Amino acid sequence: MSTILIIDDDDQLRMSFERLLQEEGYEVRTAASGEAGIRMVQEALPDLVVLDVRLPGMNGLETFKRIHAIDQKLPVIVMTAFGTTETAIEATKLGAFDYVIKPFDIPQMLATIRQALETGRFMRSPIDMDVGPDKTRGEAIIGKSPVMQEVYKSIGRVSATEATVLIRGESGSGKELVARALYQHSMRNEKPFLVINCVAIPDTLLESELFGYEKGAFTGATHRRVGKIEQASGGTIFLDEIGDMPMNLQAKMLRLLQEKSIERLGGRETLPVDVRIIAATNRDLEHLITTGQFREDLYYRLKVISIWLPPLRERTGDIPLLADYFLARFSSELGIENPGITHEAMSLLVSSPWPGNIRELSNTLQKALIFNRGAPLSLEDITQAASGDPQKGNPHETACDESIRTWIRSLLSKGDQNNLFENCLDHFGSMLVGEALNLTGGNRSRAAKLLGISRPTLHAKIDKYHLKIETSVK
Ligand SMILES: Nc1ncnc2c1ncn2[C@@H]1O[C@H](COP(=O)(O)OP(=O)(O)OP(=O)(O)O)[C@@H](O)[C@H]1O
Ligand SMILES: [Mg+2]
Incomplete structure (x- = not known):
């Protein structure tokens, strides 16, 4: 908490x-x-x-x-x-x-x-490298395959330098984790580490977010704003999804890398800045260059030092290690005993293609643990957990939506009411929390995980809705 x-x-x-x-x-x-x-x-x-x-x-x-x-x-x-x-x-x-x-x-x-x-x-939570499966808490980069050994070596070689680094790999392959490890092992590890996700921020805001602006730079710029680059002075900026950065900003980034200076939007002053850039992308930059969506000069500037993270299907030997690590870690987080996994279930994990890479593997195991009742994870547990959202494509969904709508209409037709909105949400909230607790046999940690809320928030909701919890015995 x-x-x-x-x-x-x-x-x-x-x-x-x-x-x-x-x-x-x-x-x-x-x-x-x-x-x-x-x-x-x-x-x-x-x-x-x-x-x-x-x-x-x-x-x-x-x-x-x-x-x-x-x-x-x-x-x-x-x-x-x-x-x-x-x-x-x-x-x-x-x-x-x-x-x-x-x-x-x-x-x-x-x-x-x-x-x-x-x-x-x-910045604070340490990332260990190359630890054994007995590590149950905190984050670690797991993997002993030769390709991962290369990754560790690169992290070691690069982190002590001030060089710009480009991390490449498919979605979920661990780029962010590696970026954080690079920062933590760098000489700048006492200074700030700021993350900017180029996809999450709309193009129109990204420039001002990164470079800041002067008062009056555009309508609505009522006061000066200091950008993230300036704010991270002395530290490191992680530019995630750089392949999606708009072209005009790419030119500004190139200037930053070459001249180590920026200008705020609407500003005339050139400000010297001292930031280290770590960038990551899952996009095919070479292809983006041919389609005119990525600057070739920026590409060459960035790729001097690059770290490539292999997809999980190309290092299947690491899957048992990763699975053991996630099972130990999530069981400890959920406050349950690690149930282990059957031989068949492990074989299925090793032979699955994992298009979402380690994120997908970790999500699958976490889900399987949430519903597990103590026996070692079986083939069935894994297939069920990997099958995604059970609601998806469910024909009952539309019928269910329709009855909820009818109920809402009947409530609304009663005219103005105090707190109708709140009461309605509470009604759903209490059903949602109640069902999550039912499904998990009253285990609060698992129910909180399932709902995507913290344990204290779950406790607050249980109190608020006066829910009675029946804990099932394993
Ligand atoms: N080698 C690894 N060992 C243990 N956990 C890992 C490893 N690689 C990735 N993970 C975990 O998998 C999840 C996804 O990793 P991460 O967010 O770093 O992927 P990414 O490459 O940045 O993905 P995206 O392109 O979708 O942003 C995270 O929870 C991360 O902690
Ligand atoms: Mg990422």
């Missing part, structure tokens, strides 16, 4: 924000001044700090600088009112994760919090 520290002198805000975050399943600490906040950073070791810039006593910027000096990898989100955005911008220049303007939009704030926590996790 992630711990978030809120530093704000506004009692009202602190309390309501604390409640909101607790409902989202976070552990929350609060402080009303910069001094108290700094003490808590040292004592409570939070995973994220949300800091107001206007504070009595030590001001927000000074507080930020002190926190940053204690732990450069601790993500800090700065809260500001309109009049004090300059301070917030200053803080992002110095490495704050982001800033939000009060009063903030809750879903947006929660999204920023999730991103910041993920970034923090990327």
Whole structure:
């Protein structure tokens, strides 16, 4: 469970924000001044700090600088009112994760919090290489095949240099994991590591996200924004899915790599920047060059040092190792005894094509474990878990949708009602949570995994819906 520290002198805000975050399943600490906040950073070791810039006593910027000096990898989100955005911008220049303007939009704030926590996790959670299957916690790069040995060697050779690295491989083959390992073994491992996914951010926003902008650069640019490249100064940026970066940005990237400088959008000033670039793609860059979608000069600049991750079907010898590792790790996470796997089921894993590579293998095993009742995973368990969404293509689905619609219409036809929306969602929420608990025999860890929520959030929902849990005996 992630711990978030809120530093704000506004009692009202602190309390309501604390409640909101607790409902989202976070552990929350609060402080009303910069001094108290700094003490808590040292004592409570939070995973994220949300800091107001206007504070009595030590001001927000000074507080930020002190926190940053204690732990450069601790993500800090700065809260500001309109009049004090300059301070917030200053803080992002110095490495704050982001800033939000009060009063903030809750879903947006929660999204920023999730991103910041993920970034923090990327920086802090260590990735081991080449460990045995007895490793049950944390992340590791598993594989003993000759191709993987080459990957380890490349990581070793490259990480001590400042070179730009291009990681290539099919989806789910471990590119992100390798990028994080490269960062963790690099000389910049005390500095920030920021991830930019070129596909997840719309083309129109990607440029300003990376390079920042000056006030007035375009309609809606009401104040200066510091881009991620500037923010990661001294550190590393992971440009994921670079094959999907628009052409105009590719030109800017090339300039960054060659001249080590950037300009903010609408800015005249050339700013020197010191970032290491690690890029990844699952696209066929050579083909994209022939179709005019990728710049050849950028391609040559990037590919000088590249690491290629083989698809899982080309290193089937690693599958038993990976399977043992995932079974041990997920069982421990779910708080269950590792049931093991039958010989036939393991053979099926080894002979499957795994188009989604390690991600698909890991998802399959996780699903099989969630529904497992103690016996070693069988052929059937694996086929069922691998068969994907059981709802997909189900002819009952449309009939079921129709009856839900009829029910909703009957509710709506009763005219204006207080909290109809909330009540309706609660009705579904309680059915969803109830069924997940039924299916997993009352095991909360497994039910939370199944629902894609944290255990504390599940607990909050069980309380909210007054659900009674019957735990089945194995
Ligand atoms: N060698 C490995 N050992 C253990 N786990 C691995 C290994 N490679 C990948 N994984 C796990 O598989 C999942 C997918 O890996 P990752 O996200 O790094 O893939 P990717 O190549 O970035 O995929 P995509 O192109 O879809 O973004 C992650 O959960 C990762 O931890
Ligand atoms: Mg990836």
